[in-house]
Amino acid sequence: xxxxxTARTELANVNARLLFVATIFLATPLAxxxxxxxxxxxxxxxxxVRLLDSRQAxxxxxxxxxxxxRTAEAAAINTRLQRGDFNEGDRIVVAIVPxxxxxxxxAAPQGDTLVVQPGRVVIFPRVTIxxxxxxxxxxxxxxxxxxxxxxxxxxxxxxxxxxxxxxxxAVSITGRVLRSNFFSVSPExxxxxxxxxxxxxxxxxxxxxxxxxxxxxxxxxxxxTRRALTDGTTVDQLYMREGDEVFVxxxxxxxxxxxxxxxxxxxxxxxxxxxxx
Numbered sequence: 696x697x698x699x700x701t702a703r704t705e706l707a708n709v710n711a712r713l714l715f716v717a718t719i720f721l722a723t724p725l726a727x728x729x730x731x732x733x734x735x736x737x738x739x740x741x742x743x744v745r746l747l748d749s750r751q752a753x754x755x756x757x758x759x760x761x762x763x764x765r766t767a768e769a770a771a772i773n774t775r776l777q778r779g780d781f782n783e784g785d786r787i788v789v790a791i792v793p794x795x796x797x798x799x800x801x802a803a804p805q806g807d808t809l810v811v812q813p814g815r816v817v818i819f820p821r822v823t824i825x826x827x828x829x830x831x832x833x834x835x836x837x838x839x840x841x842x843x844x845x846x847x848x849x850x851x852x853x854x855x856x857x858x859x860x861x862x863x864x865a866v867s868i869t870g871r872v873l874r875s876n877f878f879s880v881s882p883e884x885x886x887x888x889x890x891x892x893x894x895x896x897x898x899x900x901x902x903x904x905x906x907x908x909x910x911x912x913x914x915x916x917x918x919x920t921r922r923a924l925t926d927g928t929t930v931d932q933l934y935m936r937e938g939d940e941v942f943v944x945x946x947x948x949x950x951x952x953x954x955x956x957x958x959x960x961x962x963x964x965x966x967x968x969x970x971x972x
Contacts, residue, residue, distance in 0.1 A: 871900035
């Protein structure tokens with residue numbers, strides 16, 4: 696009699712577990728929809744400015760913030776417009792490519808990585824020209840600022856040379872990647888590029904659970920990052936900033952299918968015990 700009561704109790708517990716598992720499976724599409732909303736909210740929750748926004752776009756954003764009495768946001772954008780985007784220690788990649796001379800073009804470097812010096816100036820080691828002042832310069836203005844700096848000093852007109860310039864930001868890539876560390880990346884890098892920069896996924900990585908965090912806050916959840924990885928979304932388009940973290944979770948050894956298999960095995964045992972009595 697005791698065995699019968701025990702078997703029935705176990706059967707009820709197993710049924711409850713199976714009902715819970717079935718509920719999870721049925722709710723999965725709704726969870727995905729909820730995740731999509733979370734992504735939209737997390738991106739929209741940032742100030743409506745990005746790393747590569749133009750001066751015109753930032754000015755419009757500041758005016759919109761002021762009109763809606765978001766004074767702190769407006770002040771932050773106006774400060775950025777006045778002082779620019781660059782600070783001492785920032786890194787930029789610059790290549791000056793002469794045009795109209797095939798030999799010079801072939802010999803042109805792919806780019807020098809330069810560090811912004813005290814006073815927010817950058818020095819060009821390959822050419823004899825004075826330092827460029829970056830105070831007040833936005834990331835979106837970097838190429839044109841370098842082009843103006845070289846115009847007249849080394850070249851007579853802008854058709855004589857081309858500038859390739861990219862500003863870099865430091866982000867951490869952590870979790871189940873082969874080289875977890877801080878990396879200097881371009882705002883134009885895709886999110887998938889960042890995984891490659893970190894050496895790729897580790898063998899036990901959960902590739903469906905990649906998060907972007909700012910401090911202790913998840914700003915982009917796994918649903919949004921899956922979409923970003925598939926669509927080729929860039930760091931800039933994700934509203935990422937200096938110091939953000941891309942985190943790759945570890946794959947769980949106990950997945951939902953193994954749990955169902957265990958539950959079904961327990962159910963079979965319970966039914967067998969029940970039939971005996």
